[in-house]
Every structure is written in C-alpha cells, then in structure tokens.
Amino acid sequence: MKCINCGTDNNLKDRRGNQGRCKQCNHRFAFEPTAMGNVKVTDPMFAKILADISANNTLYFTPKQLLYFLDNRIRRKASSVVGNIFSYIFLNVWVTVFFGGFTRGFLPNSFLICNLIYQVITIIGLYQQTKSPQLNYAGRKASAKSLKIVGILILSVGTLITFLLKSPPIMIAVIILGGSALLLSQQKFAPATSIQDFIISQSSLKSWLTRWQDINGTIDKVLPSVQQVISESNSISINPEVTAYSFDRLVVCDSANIAQLLIANNFHFENNCAILSITGYPQSIFTTTMEMVRRNPDLQVFALHDCSAKGVSLVHHLRSSENWFFNSNVKIIDVGLLPRQILANKRGMFIQNNTALCQKSQDLPIEVRQNLSKEELKWLDAGNFVELESFTPQMLIKVLRNGISGSLNLASDDSSMIFIGDSSSDIYVVESFG
Numbered sequence: 001m002k003c004i005n006c007g008t009d010n011n012l013k014d015r016r017g018n019q020g021r022c023k024q025c026n027h028r029f030a031f032e033p034t035a036m037g038n039v040k041v042t043d044p045m046f047a048k049i050l051a052d053i054s055a056n057n058t059l060y061f062t063p064k065q066l067l068y069f070l071d072n073r074i075r076r077k078a079s080s081v082v083g084n085i086f087s088y089i090f091l092n093v094w095v096t097v098f099f100g101g102f103t104r105g106f107l108p109n110s111f112l113i114c115n116l117i118y119q120v121i122t123i124i125g126l127y128q129q130t131k132s133p134q135l136n137y138a139g140r141k142a143s144a145k146s147l148k149i150v151g152i153l154i155l156s157v158g159t160l161i162t163f164l165l166k167s168p169p170i171m172i173a174v175i176i177l178g179g180s181a182l183l184l185s186q187q188k189f190a191p192a193t194s195i196q197d198f199i200i201s202q203s204s205l206k207s208w209l210t211r212w213q214d215i216n217g218t219i220d221k222v223l224p225s226v227q228q229v230i231s232e233s234n235s236i237s238i239n240p241e242v243t244a245y246s247f248d249r250l251v252v253c254d255s256a257n258i259a260q261l262l263i264a265n266n267f268h269f270e271n272n273c274a275i276l277s278i279t280g281y282p283q284s285i286f287t288t289t290m291e292m293v294r295r296n297p298d299l300q301v302f303a304l305h306d307c308s309a310k311g312v313s314l315v316h317h318l319r320s321s322e323n324w325f326f327n328s329n330v331k332i333i334d335v336g337l338l339p340r341q342i343l344a345n346k347r348g349m350f351i352q353n354n355t356a357l358c359q360k361s362q363d364l365p366i367e368v369r370q371n372l373s374k375e376e377l378k379w380l381d382a383g384n385f386v387e388l389e390s391f392t393p394q395m396l397i398k399v400l401r402n403g404i405s406g407s408l409n410l411a412s413d414d415s416s417m418i419f420i421g422d423s424s425s426d427i428y429v430v431e432s433f434g
Contacts, residue, residue: 001042003027004216030212039074039200046212049073054221059393060264062223062257063205068350068390071200075136084146088122088153112170119154119177126150127184137194137348144185151181191348192339192379223264226256226281249273249404250293252324254305254314256281258388258396265393271404273302278314300331302403304396307337308385309360316368334429335403337386339376341433350390357383403430 002009005027012034014023021028033040053061053069061069095118100111107113129135129143158174213219251273253259259277262268268275274293280286293299301318305311315334318324325332342349361380369377388396 001029001033002044003029004043004047028215030215031208039204041070041074041208045073046070046208050219050221053392055394057221059397060221060223060261061393062261062389063209064202064257064387064389065261065392066209066222067198067200067202067205068387069392070205071198072136072350074199075134075139081142081145081149084126084142085149088146088150091122092118116173116177119150122150123147123177123181123184126181130184130187130189133195133197134199136196136350137189137191140194141189144187144189147181148185151178151185154178154181191345192343192351193384194348195351195353195384197352223257223260226260247272247274247293248296248298249300249302251275251302251304251400252314252318253277253388254303254311255279255388258304261393261396262400265397267397267400271401273404278317300333301325302400303332303334304388304400305337306385306387307339307342308387309357309364309380311385312338312372312380313364313368316365320367333403333406335400336430336433337388338429338433339372339379341430342386343375343379345433349386351384351386353383354385355383357385399433406430 001011001015003022003025006022006025008022008024010018010023010029015021015029015032017023018026020032029043031041031043031046033042049066049070051057053059053066092115096111096115099114102110103114104110126143126147130140130147132140132143135143154174155178158170158178162171162174209219209222249272251259251262251267253262253275254277256277256279259275259281262275263282267273274289276282276286276289303314303318305314315332318332320326342351358381361377361383364380372380391399
C-alpha cells in the first residue's frame with residue numbers, strides 16, 4: 001500500500017514492522033486492509049474517493065453521499081466479467097489438482113469428482129450473485145454473463161474430454177452442468193427493480209472518517225449535521241434592505257440535507273435563486289425568504305425530492321398548503337426524482353426497499369396518485385425508494401441546472417418537460433433525471 005504522504009510502497013511486513021506507519025516518512029496509515037474483513041479499503045483508495053466526490057476538493061458533500069459513493073466504488077471493483085472468468089479458470093485447475101491429489105488415495109476418479117463438485121459450486125455461486133442485493137445492476141449482469149461463459153466452457157471443454165475418454169456418464173454430467181449454467185444465465189434484468197443493500201454500515205464509515213481526520217486532518221468539504229448548522233445560525237440577522245428584493249426562482253427540497261448541500265455549494269448565488277426545504281430550513285431566514293418570493297408574480301418553483309411516497313407528494317404539498325402556494329398560479333416544476341425517471345433509466349440507480357413504505361404509498365392523496373402511471377404506482381406500492389443523496393453533488397447540481405435551463409422554454413414543443421397541470425395550476429415534470 002502506498003503512503004499518501006510520500007508515495008512510498010509499504011508491504012504488509014513493512015507496515016507491521018513499523019507499527020502501522022510508513023517505513024520512509026513514518027506517516028500513520030488510516031487503514032489496514034488485511035484486518036478489515038470482506039470490505040477492504042486502502043489509504044490511497046479513500047483519498048481518491050474524497051477527491052472524486054468533491055470534484056477535486058471544490059464541492060461540499062454530505063456523509064451519506066460519501067457512504068453511497070464509497071459503497072458503489074467497492075461494488076464496481078467486485079463485479080468484473082474478466083475477473084470472474086480468470087478466477088474460475090485458475091480455481092478450476094487449482095481445486096482439481098489440490099483436492100483431487102489429496103483424495104486420490106481413497107476416492108476413485110478423485111480428480112474428476114473434485115472438478116465436477118467445483119463446477120456445481122461455481123454455477124450455484126454465480127447464480128446467487130445474479131440475485132444478490134450486495135451487487136448493483138451492472139454487477140448482476142456481469143455475473144449472468146460470467147455464468148453464460150462458464151456454461152459454454154463446460155460444454156466445449158467437457159465435450160472434448162468426453163470424446164477422448166469415450167465416457168457416456170461424463171457426457172451426461174457435462175450436458176447437465178453446461179446446460180444448467182446456460183439456462184440460469186438467461187435472466188432478464190431491469191434496472192428499476194434491482195434492489196440493493198449497503199455493504200458498508202454508517203457506523204463503520206463514521207469510525208473510518210474519525211480515524212482518517214485524526215491522522216490526516218479535517219476533511220473541509222464534508223458537511224456537518226443540519227442540527228449543528230441550525231444551532232450555529234440562530235444568531236444570524238438579516239439586513240432589512242434585503243427584503244425589498246425578490247427572486248425569480250425558488251428551489252424547494254424535501255430534506256434539509258439537500259438544501260444544506262446546495263447552499264453550501266453556492267447554487268443560490270450562481271443561479272440567482274432561493275433555496276429552502278419543506279421542513280423550514282434554513283430556519284433563520286425561512287420566513288423572510290418566503291415573503292420575498294411571494295412578491296414575484298412570475299416566480300418559478302423547482303421541487304427536488306427523493307423518489308419515495310413522501311418525496312412524490314412534495315409538489316402536491318406545495319400546491320395545497322397555505323404555508324406555501326395554496327390558491328396561487330405560480331409555476332411548479334417537478335425536477336425529480338420520480339418513478340418514471342427511474343423506470344426510464346438504463347444504467348441503474350441505488351434502489352432500496354422498505355415494506356413500511358408500501359402502505360404510505362397506497363395512502364397518498366388521490367391528486368398525487370392520479371398523476372402517476374400504473375407502472376409508477378406498482379413500483380412505489382412495492383416499497384421501493386431512491387434517495388437524492390445516492391447521487392454525487394456534481395450530478396445533483398447538473399440535474400437542477402438542467403431543470404432551470406429547461407424551464408426557460410416551457411411553451412416550446414422542444415421542451416424536456418411534460419405539463420401535468422390543469423386550468424387552475426401549472427405543474428410540469430422533467431422527463432429524465434440526468
């Protein structure tokens with residue numbers, strides 16, 4: 001493992017011999033991958049992840065965004081067709097020679113039997129990977145493709161061996177194993193239904209962050225908790241002259257974390273808009289900001305939310321709540337996330353499932369459900385959800401900028417937005433998310 005301080009390579013013996021420090025500069029290592037179990041992280045890997053998620057230390061990010069990003073990076077390393085086939089071929093030879101040689105004294109045809117057992121274990125293992133929530137959509141497709149290649153190899157190599165040995169029983173075994181592998185590989189994968197579980201816990205990441213910062217200093221771009229920000233901003237006072245102005249645009253988020261993220265990255269300054277959360281964040285300026293935006297008759301409101309029962313009802317809440325825009329003709333653009341955007345996505349997103357959300361989805365107001373297709377309702381009613389924090393700061397900023405840019409041409413046939421309002425309310429939805 002390379003030292004992030006001086007770049008010197010330190011093998012395990014070097015690290016252990018120097019109490020977890022670099023042999024050249026004596027800098028402490030934050031991680032020891034050989035002692036981390038199934039999930040292995042190195043110092044250079046963690047440093048690159050911090051640089052990548054922050055766009056080379058230019059963007060702030062939330063701890064949960066880091067969790068998603070690190071989790072996804074580890075999954076990508078574990079889902080390679082080339083890696084799967086290389087391991088299969090290597091272990092095919094090693095297992096046959098080692099265990100076949102070990103059992104040849106008491107097991108007739110030991111090499112053949114050990115090889116057949118290995119083939120069965122490999123086929124079952126790859127098939128389980130195609131169903132595993134520990135792999136993402138791309139990883140499951142890679143496992144299915146690997147399973148297909150394994151089936152072809154079994155049939156082709158097995159047929160050659162059978163021809164040489166002239167053994168009908170071996171031919172039957174080859175046909176059963178190879179055919180089973182090919183049959184099990186013929187699965188249809190839908191990105192929108194590939195449910196995932198975290199392979200890293202939030203508590204583990206928290207301890208890793210603490211250790212990293214103890215050794216390498218504070219990570220400037222990781223955001224503190226919203227509660228901490230609120231307590232520090234309660235003393236902020238607003239210049240009365242500011243209230244004489246207004247905004248042309250307002251971004252409303254369904255979570256304070258996303259509003260905090262956008263504000264920290266100066267999205268409001270760069271795009272001339274106000275940013276609030278539906279929960280009233282930032283509390284110190286919420287009332288004043290609402291007074292300012294209501295003053296503009298041409299205001300456009302952009303709703304940014306998770307794809308969940310709570311998230312998809314954000315626009316309805318904005319339109320029906322007296323605290324927001326009840327009886328107002330303000331234009332509301334639903335940027336997402338919406339189930340239709342996930343169903344249309346071909347690359348896959350980090351989709352999770354919680355059975356407690358099934359009833360919440362079915363209890364959505366009729367005004368919300370009638371604007372969703374049968375496929376969208378089925379997806380939500382199954383308890384599926386996607387969080388905005390599963391996307392990087394750079395991606396969220398890009399999507400929101402595109403939403404604002406698209407709103408400049410709402411009346412055009414070339415607009416990327418769909419009108420779903422009626423004569424009493426103007427509501428638009430963005431067709432794709434990124």
